[in-house]
Amino acid sequence: xxxFLIKVFVFVLIIAVLTVALNYVYMKRDKSDLDYxxxxxxxxxxxxxxxxxxxxxxxxxxxxxxxxxxxxFALPSQMPSYDLRLFEYYKDRFSNGAVAFIPVSYFSIxxxxxxxxxxxxxxxxxxxxxxxxxxxxxxxxxxxxxVRYLPSITAGEDFFITVFTDTSTPVDSRWYTKASDxxxxxxxxxxxxxxxxxxVYDKNGExxxxxxxxxxxxxxxxLCRENNVRPILVTTPYLHDYTDxxxxxxxxxxxxxxxxxxxxxxxxxxxxxxxxxxDRFINSRDWFFNCDHLNNTGAKVFVATLLSDTGISVS
Amino acid sequence: xxxxSLAYLVFLPVVFSLYWLVSKEYRWLVVLVASYCFYxxxxxxxxxxxxxxxxxxxxxxxxxxKTPDKRKRKSILIASIVVCIGTLIFxxxxxxxxxxxxxxxxxLGMETDLLSIKIILPVGISFYTFQTMSYVIxxxxxxxxxxxxxGKFAAFIAFFPQLVAGPIERTSxxxxxxxxxxxxxxxxxxxGVKLMIWGYYKKLMIxxxxxxxxxxxxxxxxxxxxxxLVVATIFFAIQIYCDFSGYSDIAIGTAxxxxxxxxxNFRSPYFSKSVREFWSRWHISLSTWFxxxxxxxLGGNRVSRTRHCINLMVTFLVSGLWHxxxxxxxxxxxxxxxAQVIETGFHNRKEKPTGKxxxxxxxxxxxxxxxxxxxFFVANSIEDAIYVITHQxxxxxxxxxxxxxxxTTLGLVSVYDIVIIGIGLTILFIYDRLSVREDLIKRIxxxxxxxxxxxxxxxxxxxxxxxQKGVPxxxxxxxx
Numbered sequence: 001x002x003x004f005l006i007k008v009f010v011f012v013l014i015i016a017v018l019t020v021a022l023n024y025v026y027m028k029r030d031k032s033d034l035d036y037x038x039x040x041x042x043x044x045x046x047x048x049x050x051x052x053x054x055x056x057x058x059x060x061x062x063x064x065x066x067x068x069x070x071x072x073f074a075l076p077s078q079m080p081s082y083d084l085r086l087f088e089y090y091k092d093r094f095s096n097g098a099v100a101f102i103p104v105s106y107f108s109i110x111x112x113x114x115x116x117x118x119x120x121x122x123x124x125x126x127x128x129x130x131x132x133x134x135x136x137x138x139x140x141x142x143x144x145x146x147v148r149y150l151p152s153i154t155a156g157e158d159f160f161i162t163v164f165t166d167t168s169t170p171v172d173s174r175w176y177t178k179a180s181d182x183x184x185x186x187x188x189x190x191x192x193x194x195x196x197x198x199x200v201y202d203k204n205g206e207x208x209x210x211x212x213x214x215x216x217x218x219x220x221x222x223l224c225r226e227n228n229v230r231p232i233l234v235t236t237p238y239l240h241d242y243t244d245x246x247x248x249x250x251x252x253x254x255x256x257x258x259x260x261x262x263x264x265x266x267x268x269x270x271x272x273x274x275x276x277x278x279d280r281f282i283n284s285r286d287w288f289f290n291c292d293h294l295n296n297t298g299a300k301v302f303v304a305t306l307l308s309d310t311g312i313s314v315s
Numbered sequence: 316x317x318x319x320s321l322a323y324l325v326f327l328p329v330v331f332s333l334y335w336l337v338s339k340e341y342r343w344l345v346v347l348v349a350s351y352c353f354y355x356x357x358x359x360x361x362x363x364x365x366x367x368x369x370x371x372x373x374x375x376x377x378x379x380x381k382t383p384d385k386r387k388r389k390s391i392l393i394a395s396i397v398v399c400i401g402t403l404i405f406x407x408x409x410x411x412x413x414x415x416x417x418x419x420x421x422x423l424g425m426e427t428d429l430l431s432i433k434i435i436l437p438v439g440i441s442f443y444t445f446q447t448m449s450y451v452i453x454x455x456x457x458x459x460x461x462x463x464x465x466g467k468f469a470a471f472i473a474f475f476p477q478l479v480a481g482p483i484e485r486t487s488x489x490x491x492x493x494x495x496x497x498x499x500x501x502x503x504x505x506x507g508v509k510l511m512i513w514g515y516y517k518k519l520m521i522x523x524x525x526x527x528x529x530x531x532x533x534x535x536x537x538x539x540x541x542x543x544l545v546v547a548t549i550f551f552a553i554q555i556y557c558d559f560s561g562y563s564d565i566a567i568g569t570a571x572x573x574x575x576x577x578x579x580n581f582r583s584p585y586f587s588k589s590v591r592e593f594w595s596r597w598h599i600s601l602s603t604w605f606x607x608x609x610x611x612x613l614g615g616n617r618v619s620r621t622r623h624c625i626n627l628m629v630t631f632l633v634s635g636l637w638h639x640x641x642x643x644x645x646x647x648x649x650x651x652x653x654a655q656v657i658e659t660g661f662h663n664r665k666e667k668p669t670g671k672x673x674x675x676x677x678x679x680x681x682x683x684x685x686x687x688x689x690x691f692f693v694a695n696s697i698e699d700a701i702y703v704i705t706h707q708x709x710x711x712x713x714x715x716x717x718x719x720x721x722x723t724t725l726g727l728v729s730v731y732d733i734v735i736i737g738i739g740l741t742i743l744f745i746y747d748r749l750s751v752r753e754d755l756i757k758r759i760x761x762x763x764x765x766x767x768x769x770x771x772x773x774x775x776x777x778x779x780x781x782x783q784k785g786v787p788x789x790x791x792x793x794x795x
Binding site for chain 1: 321335499501504505508524729731732735768771772775776779780781
C-alpha cells in the first residue's frame, strides 16, 4: 500500500508541477484579447465620460485622444443588467459630474432572458476577469478558478496555438473598413435575422418584452444619479438598409420600441437621443463597417456629434 | 456524479482511504454508502428507485430460494421481472409508447393524445435493472444462492464504479468480491490507475474533441451535405467507442483500486472481422447478457435455421430498444440482427485462416458497416438518418472539392485541430491494434518499466490540458 501511495503521490505531484509551469508559460504567451476585456486593465483613474452597451457601444464610441478621461465599458452582446453590475463595481472610478452614455439597442429591451441563451455560459466567462464573484450571474467557483488562475486548462487546442504562435490579437480589422467598399446586403439580412427575427420575436411572431433588462436600465439610471453621474440614453446610428428591412417585415416595430423607451424616459426623466434615423448617419456608408456598427472614423464623428448635441465638453 | 468531475476527484481518494482503513467485515458498508452518495449526488430522489428495485429483487430471490414448488418459483420470478421491466418501461419507454400509439391512431384517422408523458430518465436505470434481473434469474436457475445479507446485496447492486454505465456485472463475479473483500494488491491497484488514465485519455482527448463536430452536423443535418456527413459519421463511430470504452476503463480501473475485478467490456471492437465478432468485442457485458437471458432461452442456434435467424433478430431488436426509446434504435438493432442473419447463412464452421490482405479488407468492411449503422443511432430521427445516407455522397464527382468542402463546412480547417485529432487517433489505433491479443498495459509495464513513467505522464498532461475545454462532457451511454 505504501509503495502504491508514494508512486501515485509522485505521479500527481509531477503532473501538478508541470501543469503550473505550463500554465505560467501559457499566461505569459497569451496576448490575445478574444473576449475584449483587456481594455479594463487600462481604465482611467478618474472617468469623466463613458459608455456602456453591447457591440453598438463597443464600436460606436471612439474616444481617441481622450483615453485618459474616457472609457468604453461595452462588450459584444452585453445586456443592460451587466452594464448595471459594471457601474456598481467601478462607480468609485467616476469623477463627480461625469457622464455615462447608456446605449439602448432593440435587443436591449426586447428578447429572451440572457441566461436562457445557448451561448450564455461561454459569454459569461469574460466577467470573471473584470467583476467580483458577487456581481457575476450564475457564478460558479470552478469557472472562476479556471478563468483567473488556470486558463490553460480550459484552452483546449488553443493551448498549443498560444504557446507555439504569436497570439497578439490584431486590432479588430473590421472597424477600419467601410461599408461603402463592400456589398452589405447579405450581412444586413443576417443581422436582421439574428437580432430581430430570432431574438426579439417569439415563434408566434409576438415581441418578447424583457422586463428584467428594462428594470436594469432604470436601476442604472437611478444609481448613476445617486453617484452624481449624468445618465444619457442613446440609440446608436444605423444605416437605412437595416431599419428599412425591419420596417418592411415588422411595420409597427419602431412604434413599439419608441413606446417602451418613452416609458423609461417618462418614468425616470432621463435624457434620450435616438440616432437610428438621423439624416447625418443613415446614408453615410463611409462611417459604417456594416449595417449597424460604425467604423473607426464614424465612431469619432458620432462621439463629437453626441458631445455637441448634449452640450458636454470633456476637459 | 461524473467520473470527469472535480467532485469525483475528491470523492475517490476519500472512499479509497475509508475502504482500506476500515476492517474487512465493514468494507461492504463503505461501498454501499459511497455508492448511494455517488448515485444521489445530483438527484437524491434517484436513490429511492434503486433502493426499491434492490428490495424487490432481494425479497424475490429469497422467496425463490425458500420455495420448493416449481410453479410458485416461476411465478415469483415473473413477478420480479415484471417489476424490473415495468420500472424501466415507466421511466424510459412511456413517451415512446405514447407517441407510437398516437402516431398509429393518426394513421387510422383518429386523434389521440394518449400517454405522451415525458418522464426524466434516471441515470443508469437500464444497467442496474438488468443486473438485478440477472441475479434473480440466476437464483431461479440455481446458478447462485440468494444473498441473505441485505446490505451486502445492496452494495453489489449499487457498486458505484459500474452503477450508471456498466459493465453489467454477474452475481457470480461481483457479489463474492463485495462479500469477501480481497487483500490490497499493489499490482492490481497500479494497473487500475493505468487503466483509468487510458480511460480518461479516450474520453477527454478523443471523444470530447470529436463531439462538437458530430453535434454540429447531427444537431441539424439538413444544412450539410457531402463529405461533411461522412466525416461526422466516422467521428461519431470513434467518439462513441472512446466515450463508452473510456467509461468502462475508468470503471474497471476504479474497481481495481478496491481490489475488485470487473468483467472486460471492450476488446478492440473495430478490429473485428465479422459483425458477429464485433458483438463479442463491443459492450461485452450487455452482449453476453442478451446471449444468456434472451438468445439462449429462445433456443439460440440449437434450433432450425429459420428459428435461429428469428432468435437473432429478436435479440438484436430488443438490444436496439434497450439502447433508446425510439424507432431509430430499433432499426439500428434490426440492421445488426440482419447482418448476423446474413453472416450465419455464409458461416463456415471450418473457417480457414485468411491472409493479411483479406483480413484487412474484412476489418474495413465491418468498420464501414458498423459506422453506417451508427447513423441510425446518432440521428435524431429516422428522417434525419435517411437524409444523411442519401446526401453523403453529393458532389463526389469532383473528389478534391468534395473532400475540401467537407472539412471546411465542418470547421475542421485549423492545422492544430487536425494534428491533435491525428495524434489522438494514431495512439488509439496502435493501442487497440496491440490490445487485440494481449494486455497492452501489462506489456508496457513489463517491457518498459522506467520509460512507462514518461508515457503515462504525457497521457496525464494531455488529460489535464483537455479536461475542461468547455464541450459537453457527459458520457453518451448515461442516456441509456
